[in-house]
Structure formats: C-alpha cells, structure tokens
Amino acid sequence: MTALRPPVPLLLARSARVVPVSGPGRTWAMEPKFDGWRSALFMPVGVLQSRRNNDLADRFPEIVEAASQVGDVVLDGEIVALRDGRLDFGALTSAPRARAAAGISVYFVVFDLLAEAEFDLRVEPYRVRREQLEQLFTGIEPPLQLAPSTTDRQAALAWMRPEMSTIGIEGVVAKLVDAPYRAGRT
Secondary structure, eight states: OOSOOSOOOOEEOOOOSSOOOOBTTBOEEEEEEESSEEEEEETTTTEEEETTSOBOTTTOHHHHHHGGGTOSEEEEEEEEEEETTEEOGGGGGSOHHHHHHTTOEEEEEEEEEEEETTEEGGGSOHHHHHHHHHHHTTTOOTTEEEOOOBSOHHHHHHTTSHHHHTTTEEEEEEEETTOOOOOEEO
16 A cells, blocks of 8 residues: 555745756756646556646546556656647646547656655655656556656756747756655745
C-alpha cells in the first residue's frame, strides 16, 4: 500500500529572473517548465490530483489507464495536451472524446517520485528520487513521459530560447539536487 494518500500538497515553482549557477555544495538540476496542469498521480488507487486537490481521473482516463504499468507509486508531474506538434493549454479543458476527435494527445510529463510502495520519498534528496524515477520509467511508454533533467546550465538555457515558448515550454524549473521535496512555493 502506498505511503501517501491524496490530497498531498505539491511543490510549486517560484518565479525568478535568472537560471541559478551551481557552485561548491550547491548543484542545481533543471527541467523544462511545460504549459499544462500540475498534478499528482496516485497509483494503484487511480487518483489524479490537481494542485487544487480536485480529482482529474475522469477527465484524463488515458493517463490513469497507462499508469497501471508503473505499480504502487505517487508521481508528480504536469498534464499536457499536444496538438499539431505544440502544447495546447486550452485543449486540456476538452472532454476525452472531443480530444480524440480533434487529434489531441494528452501526456503526463513526470518530474518527481513522491512515494513508492510503503516508502514516502519526499524526505530523500532530489537526486535519489530522480534516480529511482529514471529506473521506474525504463520501458514505460506514452502517455506517461519522463521529463528531461540536466545539471548542465547551458542545456537548460536552450529551453529558454524564445522559439521554445511557441511549442509550449514556459521556462526552466531549477531544483537543488540535495534538497528534499518541500510543498509550497520554493
């Protein structure tokens, strides 16, 4: 049985003007910030919790169904809709049948592992959670998608180029690799 039950407060990004620089004792990992709906997926109970604690499972059954392959976990991520090669935030409000008819694909882009079986992993450093998440995602297929992550600041800055916003990447989320998961704005 999973160590966490919904609702769980989520870590939320705080806006900053610059991408941080790693230094002695402070290593940053960076991920693209996608234009979507922030949520946590609780498996095997099949709850897709929004950041406002609503259950979105009925709105995104394809995500919950695909998550049956990952086992007894709690995943933190972003629900995104893809239309014509671009993220379409507005398409997230469409019903599943309407999305399918319009050729809209929905993905759950996962960037953190909060719990696995009876272990609450939020106390572990990000680097440990990320390593376990990468192992978990070996062989996992869409609509579940592992978010890219890098400690290379130059690679992260590439996600900030203006043309990236036209495909739905809003910026970069930076996390200290040795920090635990802290709910709220950080």
